[in-house]
Amino acid sequence: MSDKAKTFAPSRRQFLAGAAAGAGAAAASAASATATPDPLITEVQEWASGLGDGVDATPYGLPIQFEQDVVRRNVEWLTADTISSINFTPIHALDGTITPQGCAFERHHSGAIELKKEDYRLMINGLVDTPLVFSYADLERFPRENRVYFCECAANSGMEWAGAQLNGAQFTHGMIHNMEYSGVSLRTLLEEAGLAAAGDFKDKWVYVEGADASSNGRSIPLEKALDDVLVAFKANGEALRKEHGYPVRLVVPGWEGNMWVKWLRRIEVMDGPVESREETSKYTDTLANGVARKWTWEMDAKSVVTSPSPQAPITHGKGPLVITGLAWSGRGAITGVDVSTDGGKTWTEARLGAPGTDKALTRFYLDINWDGSEMFLQSRARDSSGYVQPTKTQLREVRGLNSIYHNNAIQTWWVKATGEAENVEVS
Amino acid sequence: MSKFPKVIAGAAIATALSLPAYAGSYGLGRTALPEEIAAWDLDVSPDGTGLPAGSGDVLTGEEVFAEQCAVCHGDFAEGVDNWPKLAGGQGTLDHEDPLKTVGSYWPYLSTTWDYVNRSMPFGAAQTLEPDEVYAIVAYILYSNDLVDEDFVLSDETFTGVELPNAGGFILDDRLESEKHFWNPEPCMENCKDSVEITMRALVLDVTPEETSAAAEPAEAVVEEAAVAEPVAEPVAEPVVEEVALDPELLAKGAKVFKKCKACHKVGDGAKNSTGPLLNGIVGADAGAVEGFKYSKVMKAAAEDGLVWSDDELAAFLTKPRKYMKGTKMSFAGLKKEADIEAVITYLRSFD
Numbered sequence: 001m002s003d004k005a006k007t008f009a010p011s012r013r014q015f016l017a018g019a020a021a022g023a024g025a026a027a028a029s030a031a032s033a034t035a036t037p038d039p040l041i042t043e044v045q046e047w048a049s050g051l052g053d054g055v056d057a058t059p060y061g062l063p064i065q066f067e068q069d070v071v072r073r074n075v076e077w078l079t080a081d082t083i084s085s086i087n088f089t090p091i092h093a094l095d096g097t098i099t100p101q102g103c104a105f106e107r108h109h110s111g112a113i114e115l116k117k118e119d120y121r122l123m124i125n126g127l128v129d130t131p132l133v134f135s136y137a138d139l140e141r142f143p144r145e146n147r148v149y150f151c152e153c154a155a156n157s158g159m160e161w162a163g164a165q166l167n168g169a170q171f172t173h174g175m176i177h178n179m180e181y182s183g184v185s186l187r188t189l190l191e192e193a194g195l196a197a198a199g200d201f202k203d204k205w206v207y208v209e210g211a212d213a214s215s216n217g218r219s220i221p222l223e224k225a226l227d228d229v230l231v232a233f234k235a236n237g238e239a240l241r242k243e244h245g246y247p248v249r250l251v252v253p254g255w256e257g258n259m260w261v262k263w264l265r266r267i268e269v270m271d272g273p274v275e276s277r278e279e280t281s282k283y284t285d286t287l288a289n290g291v292a293r294k295w296t297w298e299m300d301a302k303s304v305v306t307s308p309s310p311q312a313p314i315t316h317g318k319g320p321l322v323i324t325g326l327a328w329s330g331r332g333a334i335t336g337v338d339v340s341t342d343g344g345k346t347w348t349e350a351r352l353g354a355p356g357t358d359k360a361l362t363r364f365y366l367d368i369n370w371d372g373s374e375m376f377l378q379s380r381a382r383d384s385s386g387y388v389q390p391t392k393t394q395l396r397e398v399r400g401l402n403s404i405y406h407n408n409a410i411q412t413w414w415v416k417a418t419g420e421a422e423n424v425e426v427s
Numbered sequence: 428m429s430k431f432p433k434v435i436a437g438a439a440i441a442t443a444l445s446l447p448a449y450a451g452s453y454g455l456g457r458t459a460l461p462e463e464i465a466a467w468d469l470d471v472s473p474d475g476t477g478l479p480a481g482s483g484d485v486l487t488g489e490e491v492f493a494e495q496c497a498v499c500h501g502d503f504a505e506g507v508d509n510w511p512k513l514a515g516g517q518g519t520l521d522h523e524d525p526l527k528t529v530g531s532y533w534p535y536l537s538t539t540w541d542y543v544n545r546s547m548p549f550g551a552a553q554t555l556e557p558d559e560v561y562a563i564v565a566y567i568l569y570s571n572d573l574v575d576e577d578f579v580l581s582d583e584t585f586t587g588v589e590l591p592n593a594g595g596f597i598l599d600d601r602l603e604s605e606k607h608f609w610n611p612e613p614c615m616e617n618c619k620d621s622v623e624i625t626m627r628a629l630v631l632d633v634t635p636e637e638t639s640a641a642a643e644p645a646e647a648v649v650e651e652a653a654v655a656e657p658v659a660e661p662v663a664e665p666v667v668e669e670v671a672l673d674p675e676l677l678a679k680g681a682k683v684f685k686k687c688k689a690c691h692k693v694g695d696g697a698k699n700s701t702g703p704l705l706n707g708i709v710g711a712d713a714g715a716v717e718g719f720k721y722s723k724v725m726k727a728a729a730e731d732g733l734v735w736s737d738d739e740l741a742a743f744l745t746k747p748r749k750y751m752k753g754t755k756m757s758f759a760g761l762k763k764e765a766d767i768e769a770v771i772t773y774l775r776s777f778d
Contacts, residue, residue, distance in 0.1 A: 075635055080499070080509035081700055083689060084549070110546065111688070123459050123467055131459035138455045163626040167634040192453055207470060213552035215545050217470060266467050274470045277542040281533045284596065290521030292532075296599040300608075310628075338613070343622030347615045376622055386609045398605055402525055414624065423628035427621065 062102070070094070072103050075171060078159070083111040084214075086153065088174030091304070091326065092311040097178050097353070097361040098148070101235055104177035106243040107153055107257065109214030109278075115263055117247045120211075122189075122231070126268035127204065129194025136247055139233060142184040142192075147230060147253070148360045150328045152176040152299050154256035154283050154405035160392075161401050164412075164423045169309040172411060172423060173302075176328070178361035181251050183232030186225050190269070198222065198269050207274050208250055211265035218259045219273035220252065224297075228253045228359075231264060254330030254359040255297040256405070258283050288400025299330030301389050302408035303337055303364070303381035314419030318372035323350075327362045329383035334362040336382045341368070343376030343412060343426045344391065350379070375415040376426055392425060471541040475586045478540065482581030483562025485569040491559050492566045494748065494759055495548045498690060498701060504528075504570040507701065514570035517591060530571025534593045536585065540564050550689035551759075672772055680773025683766045687758070693777045702756060709775045711735050724753040740774075741767045 063070065074087040086107040089099055106112065117136040125131040153175035159165045166172050190206070198204050206225045209217035220229070230251040233240060240246040245262025252259045258278055273279065285293040305325040308314045314321060323341075327334045334356030338347035353363035364379070381389040392409035414424040471477035483491075493502060499510035506512030516526025525531075529539050544560045546552050555563070565580035568588065574580075580588070628634065684693075690702035697704050703716035714721045714729030721729070728751065733739065743750045744767050746760040761767050 073635060075633075077509075077633065081689070110549070110552065123463065125459055125464050125468055131464055132456040133459045133463065134456040141455050142453060163631070164628040165631055165633055167628040171634060188453075192455065209470070213546055213550075217545075268468060268470070270472075272472060274541070275473050275535050275538055276470070277538050277546075280535065280538050280596075281527065281529075286520060286525060286527075288521065290525070290595065292520075292596050293599055293601075294596045296601065298599075298601075300601070338615070343619075345617065345619055345622060347613070347618070380613065382613070386611060388608060388610045388613045390605075390608050394608070401523065414627075424624050425626040427619075427623040427625055 070103060072105060073170060075159075075166065084109050086155070086175060088170045089177050090170050090311075091174050091176070091306050092169040092309050094306070095324065095363070097326070097363050098236060099177035099179060099361075101179065101238070101241045101244060104179065104241075104244065105153070105175050107175070108212070108243070108262075109216050110212045112243040113212045113263060114242060115211055115247065120247050120265075122248065122264060123266045124189060124193040124269075125266070126207075126270050127195075127198040128190070128269050129197050132193045134189070136233070139184055139231065139248065142188050144182055145185055145230060146180060146182050147228075147251070148178065148180045148357065149251055149253045150176055150178040150299075150359060150361045151251075151257045151260050152302075152328070152330075154258055154296075154299070157302075157407040157409070157411075158404045160409070160411075160423075161396075161403060161407055164425045167423045168311040169304055169306050169411075170311055173304040173306075173326075175257070176326075176361075178328075179235040180237070181230055181232040182234035182237075183230045183248075183251065186229040186231055186250070186267070187227075189231060189267070190225065193269075195269070201226070203271070205270045205273050207266075207268045207270050207276075208259075208261045208264060209266050210245070210261045211263040216258070216261055216278055217274060217276040218261060218278055219270070219276065220255075220259060220297075222269065224252070224255070252297075254299060254332075256283060256299060259297065283405060285399065285403040285405050287403065293403075296406055297330075299328070300406060300408040301327070301329035301331065301334070301381045301383040301385075301387045303327035303334075303379040303389060304411045305339070305377050305379050305413055308377070308415050308419070308421050309413050310421045310423055313421055314370070314415065317419070318370050321368050321370040323366040323368060323377065325350075325364055325379050327356070327364055327379065327381040328360065329381065329385070329387065330359060331387060332384035333358050333360075334381055335384050337362070337364040338380045338382070339364070339366045340378040340380070341375040344378055344410070347380065356384070372417055374417050375413075376424075377413040377415055377421070378410050380410055469541075469545055471537045471544070473535040473537045475537065475582065478537075478582045478585060479557045480582050481557035481561050482579055482583075483558050483560070483565050484579045485562075485565045485574065485576045488562035488564070488566025488569070491555075491562050495551075495555070495559075496563065498755065498758070499549060504567055510701075513567050517571070520592070520595065528571065529567050530573060530591065532592050532595070533590055534596055536564070536568075536588050536590055539567060540585075548689075551686050672776055676769050676772045677776060679765075680769035680771070680776075683761065683770040684773050686761075687770070690756075690758075693774065705774055706777045708735055709737070709740065709771060709778065713739075722751075722753055722755045724751050725755070737771055740771055744770065 070090045070093040072087040072089060074082065074085060079085040087105055089105040090103055120136040122134045122139065123131070156175035157172055160172055201222050204222040205219045206222055207217055207219050209215045231248060232251045233248050235244065240249055245264070248264050250259070250261045250264050279294065285296055287293065303325055305323060306312065307324050323339060327337045334352070337350045337352065339350045340347045348366060350364040350366045353365060356362040389408060389410055395407065395409045412424050412426050413421045415421045469477065499507055500513050501507050504513035505515065512526060513529050516528045516531035519525045519531060533539060540560060543563055544555065548554070561580045565574065565578055568574045568580070569576060569578065573588070690700055691705050692698060692700050693705045697706060699716065699719045703719035711734070712729060713733035713735055714725045744761050747754055747756045747758050761770065
C-alpha cells in the first residue's frame with residue numbers, strides 16, 4: 001500500500017476520472033428536468049445502515065484511504081540515493097496554512113535517525129560562562145513558547161532556474177512546511193550558560209550541529225540566535241516526527257531550512273563562523289560571473305498558486321472557481337498577494353485567508369467565475385519590508401542561471417480550456 | 428552573572444533552592460565535563476583551530492581513499508553515478524553548468540578536513556583516525572592537482588595550503604543588488620503587451636511518473652486493497668519462519684546493517700544501488716542479482732560456483748578486499764564476529 005501511495009502521482013488518468021465525476025456533478029446541479037434521481041440519495045447506502053469502525057480501530061489515525069495520494073514524493077533523479085535526499089510536501093492537495101507533520105517534506109543528509117528522549121543530550125559550550133549539558137527533561141522545565149513558522153529548503157524551486165522543469169506545485173514548490181512549534185527560546189538557553197564570556201556580541205556566532213552522522217553544522221550570527229530562534233520539541237501539538245528531528249530541532253524563523261538543525265545536540269558560541277560544508281560548498285549561490293554569494297540566509301518573499309495546478313486540474317468546467325495558493329516571506333509578514341490570469345498583464349489583489357503573520361505561510365484566495373478559456377495563472381507576494389516577488393526574468397538578470405538556491409520567482413501555470421494545467425514559462 | 432535582567436520570580440526560585448552558582452537563573456542542566464566537550468567539540472575553523480596533531484601523505488591517502496571513499500567518489504575522486512565529484516572543474520564556475528569540487532569551489536581546506544573527519548565515510552562516520560583524515564585530504568588535494576605526490580598534510584602544513592577559490596565568495600548583497608525588488612507601487616494593469624509561452628515542463632518530461640497500476644482511479648485502489656488481504660497470508664508463512672530468528676540478534680543485525688545501507692538496500696521495493704539488492708542473499712549463488720554490474724572477480728567466483736553460505740559470507744564480510752581482491756565493495760570489513768553473525772541473521776530475514 002505504501003509503495004503504491006508513494007508512486008501515485010497526478011496523471012491524465014486521474015484528471016479524466018476527476019473530469020468525469022465533475023461532469024456528473026455539473027449535470028446534477030443544472031437542475032434540468034431530465035435529471036434522474038441520484039441513487040446515492042434515493043437508495044439506502046451500506047454506510048447508512050451497517051456499522052463503522054469502533055473507537056480503537058486506529059489508535060493513532062492516518063488519513064482515510066481515499067486520501068492516499070496526498071503524500072510526500074521524491075524526484076529520484078535529483079540525488080544519488082534516498083538517504084541523503086529530499087522529498088516534497090503535497091501542497092497542491094492541502095488547504096489552510098498548517099502542514100500536517102506526516103506529509104511535511106523531509107531532507108536528510110545521513111538519513112532520519114532514531115534518538116530516544118532518554119538518550120538525548122544538548123551541550124552548550126564555547127564562549128559561555130559555564131558550559132552546560134541539558135537532558136530532554138531539563139528542556140521541558142524552561143519557560144516555553146508557541147510560534148508558527150514556515151521552513152523552506154533553500155533549494156525549493158531550484159530545479160526551475162534554467163526553465164520550467166517539473167510539472168506540479170508539489171515538485172516546484174513543495175520543499176516547504178509550516179508548523180506551530182513549542183519549545184524554548186535559544187536566548188533562554190544561552191543565558192542559562194551565561195554570555196559574559198562572549199564579550200561584545202557583535203561579530204560573535206553560534207555553531208549548531210545535529211546528532212546524526214552528517215552533523216549538518218551551521219554557523220548563525222549571535223544576534224539572530226538571541227532574536228527569535230527556538231529549540232523546539234513539539235510541532236502542531238505533538239512530538240516532532242523522526243524525520244523532522246525528534247526529539248529536538250532548531251527553528252530559525254525566516255532563514256533557509258538547512259539551518260534548522262535536526263536532532264540538535266550542540267551549540268557552541270564562537271568568535272567566527274566555522275565555514276562548514278553546508279555553508280561553503282553547499283547553500284552558497286553562484287552568480288553568472290562565477291562568484292558566489294554566501295550567508296544568504298533570509299528566504300525572499302515568494303508565493304505559488306497551489307490550485308488549480310498541474311496536479312490539481314479544474315474538473316468542474318466553467319463557472320465558479322476557487323484559485324488558491326500560499327505566500328510567505330523570511331523578512332516578515334505577507335501584506336498582500338496579487339493574482340494574474342493572463343500571464344502578468346493585469347493583476348488582481350487576492351483575499352488573504354487570514355492576515356499575514358511573521359515568517360509564516362499565508363493562504364490566499366481569488367474566487368472567479370471561469371469562462372472556460374485558457375489562463376496563464378500567476379501569483380505575486382508582497383511583504384512587510386516592501387519587497388515584491390520578482391519574475392523569473394528579473395531574477396535571472398541579477399543572478400544568472402546557476403544559483404540553485406533561493407529561486408523565489410513568480411510561477412506560471414498554463415491552465416488550458418480542458419482544465420488541465422502545465423508548468424510553463426512565459427515572455 | 429548574565430548580562431540580561433532575569434525574571435525576578437525565576438531569580439528568587441534559584442536563590443531559594445540555592446542552586447549552583449553558574450550564570451543562569453533557572454539552575455537547569457549540569458556543567459559539561461572537559462572529556463564530554465572534547466568528544467563533541469570537533470569542528471575545525473579556517474585558521475586550523477580545532478585540528479588534532481597528526482599527518483598523512485598523498486600515497487597513503489590514495490590507499491585509504493580506495494578503501495573508504497572510492498565506492499562512491501571513484502578511485503580518482505571523479506564521482507560514481509550521482510555521488511559527488513571531489514576533483515576537477517577548475518575554471519567552470521562561470522559556465523552554464525559549473526562543476527563544484529574541493530579544487531574548483533570550496534574556499535577553505537578546513538571544511539574538507541572537518542567534513543571527512545566528522546561525517547565520512549557515508550554510513551560509517553567518525554571511524555577514521557586523524558592520520559587517515561590527513562591522508563585522505565592530502566589525496567583529494569593531489570587529485571585536484573594542487574599538491575605533488577610527495578606532499579604531506581599535517582597540522583603543521585595545514586595553513587600553508589590555500590584553495591584556488593578562496594576569494595570566490597561575496598557576502599549576501601541582495602539588499603543592494605536587488606534593491607529594485609522593493610517596489611512600493613507594483614504594476615497592476617497593462618504591465619506587458621504580449622504573453623508567449625517560452626518553455627514547457629511537459630516537453631522536457633522529467634516529472635516523476637506514476638506506474639500504470641498505481642494510476643488506477645480511487646475505486647480500483649479500494650478493490651486492490653481488499654484483494655491484498657488474502658495475498659498477505661502466503662507472505663505470513665516466511666514470517667513464521669522468521670520467528671525462529673533470534674529477535675535480539677535480528678535487532679543487533681539491523682543496527683550493524685546501517686553501515687551497509689549507504690550502498691545496499693533490502694526489503695519490499697528495494698532496488699540495486701551502489702551495491703546489489705540483498706533480499707534473499709543468504710544461501711544464494713554469488714554474483715547473481717539481476718541487473719547489477721559485478722566486478723570481474725565476482726563474476727569469476729560466480730562461475731566457479733560460489734554460494735553465499737553463512738561461512739562464505741562471514742569470511743567476505745570480515746575483510747572484503749582480502750577475501751576477494753578486486754571486488755567493487757570498498758568496505759573495510761566488520762571486525763567483530765558477533766556483528767557478522769547478527770548482520771547475516773538480519774539478511775536472512777529478507778529471504
